[in-house]
Amino acid sequence: MVYMFPLVLCFDNLQDDGLQDSSKIAAFDFDGCLAKTAVNITGPNAWSLMYPVIPDKLQSLYNNGYKLVIFTNESNIERWKNQRQKAVDSKIGRLNQFIEKVKVPIQVFIACGTGKSGKAGTKEADPFRKPKPGMWQLMEKHFNSGITIDMNQSFYVGDAAGRKKDHSDADIKFAEANGLKFHLPEDFFAA
Numbered sequence: 337m338v339y340m341f342p343l344v345l346c347f348d349n350l351q352d353d354g355l356q357d358s359s360k361i362a363a364f365d366f367d368g369c370l371a372k373t374a375v376n377i378t379g380p381n382a383w384s385l386m387y388p389v390i391p392d393k394l395q396s397l398y399n400n401g402y403k404l405v406i407f408t409n410e411s412n413i414e415r416w417k418n419q420r421q422k423a424v425d426s427k428i429g430r431l432n433q434f435i436e437k438v439k440v441p442i443q444v445f446i447a448c449g450t451g452k453s454g455k456a457g458t459k460e461a462d463p464f465r466k467p468k469p470g471m472w473q474l475m476e477k478h479f480n481s482g483i484t485i486d487m488n489q490s491f492y493v494g495d496a497a498g499r500k501k502d503h504s505d506a507d508i509k510f511a512e513a514n515g516l517k518f519h520l521p522e523d524f525f526a527a
Contacts, residue, residue: 355441357481358403362394363472365494365507366408366444369521371434380429387525391438403480404442406431407471407492409506424448443479445471466496467509472516491517493524 367373370390371383385391394404410427427446435442447465464470476485494507497520511518 355443356403357479357483358401359483359486359489360402361405361485361490362397362402363405363407363490363492363516365496366406366431366434368495369493369507370406371430373430378426380426380433382426383430383434385437386521389525391440393525394438394440394442398440404440405475406442406444407466407510408445409447409466443475445475447471466506467513469510469513472510472514487515491519493519493521495521
């Protein structure tokens with residue numbers, strides 16, 4: 337099912353296939369963390385697994401009672417004003433194919449706005465776009481059946497950690513803003 341909020345898409349297409357809310361959350365970025373993608377290529381097939389161990393690692397987390405959640409920024413959806421539906425379909429198609437490949441139920445939140453939003457002449461920060469905590473807070477308040485999250489067992493994995501080679505520090509700042517332990521994908525998925 338897809339839920340739409342201002343500038344956020346949330347979907348849990350596998351709700352009937354085992355997605356369980358939990359006090360333990362294993363959260364991930366998508367692009368550059370779980371999947372190799374390219375900004376200039378669109379379509380549901382334009383991705384590959386970032387690390388071959390991902391399906392087994394996610395299955396293990398799920399078997400140990402973690403709810404798996406993807407939090408991803410997708411500014412292309414907002415930038416493609418004349419082809420918005422094409423951008424939405426492309427991103428959701430990639431995520432659906434990823435979930436089918438790893439064979440584990442995952443809840444997904446997509447921040448669709450650009451870095452700044454607001455009325456003409458203002459530059460308010462989008463509260464849902466990472467590094468802002470809005471997507472996590474939305475999941476915690478409305479999409480976890482009221483279950484209190486155990487922050488000692490929950491964590492976030494992302495590639496944007498502010499290192500010299502990174503495109504930003506949005507992932508590590510998102511983890512910090514929500515009080516989550518942070519892991520780099522190359523460390524977390526090390527064989």
